[in-house]
Amino acid sequence: MASLTRQIYDPKTTPPAMGPYSKAVRVNDTVYLAGVIGMDPSTNKLSPGGITAETHQALKNMGEVLKEAGISYENVVKTTVLLADIQDFGAMNEVYKQYFKSRFPARACFQVARHYGDARVGIEAIAVVGDIQDV
Known part of the structure; x- marks a missing residue:
């Protein structure tokens, strides 16, 4: 059986994990990102300003990972x-398309009962490593 490689990512430029999980795990050429919320890493509090501010901060945190x-x-x-x-x-989408500008990733979107710290939005992702050739 072929062996797999695993690498853990925990950038210090993002808020600390709120439990026993990794911010991201890479297995071979796939990176699995844990859900991120709009927590400002300088204050460890949700970004004030509602869904727009929280979505921007969540995606900035994702960008750091x-x-x-x-x-x-x-x-x-x-x-x-x-x-x-x-x-x-709608408001989340307006911010989302500022970070994902073309060749959009597949996406699911759900309403949930509650997030950590009463966050308005949480976003998780799967990414691949390497040059992507569109066909």
């Missing part, structure tokens, strides 16, 4: 967005 893995938003192939209120979908 991607950067530590040596990749970018363009390497993301799947996201799952968890909203405290599905009515925030």
Whole structure:
């Protein structure tokens, strides 16, 4: 059986993990990112300003994890967005498309009962490592 390689990513430029999990795990050429929320790493509090501010901060936090893995938003192939209120979908989308600009990743979006610290949004992702050739 072929062996697999595993690497853990925990950038110090992001808020600390809120439990026993890794911020991201790379197995061979796939990176699995844990859900990120709009917590400001300088205060460890949710970014004030509602869904727009929290979505920006969540995606900035995701960008820091991607950067530590040596990749970018363009390497993301799947996201799952968890909203405290599905009515925030439009506002979240306006921010989301500032980070994912073309060749969008596949995505699922759900309303959830509650996030850690009453966050309005949480986003998890799967990314691949390497040059992506569109066909």
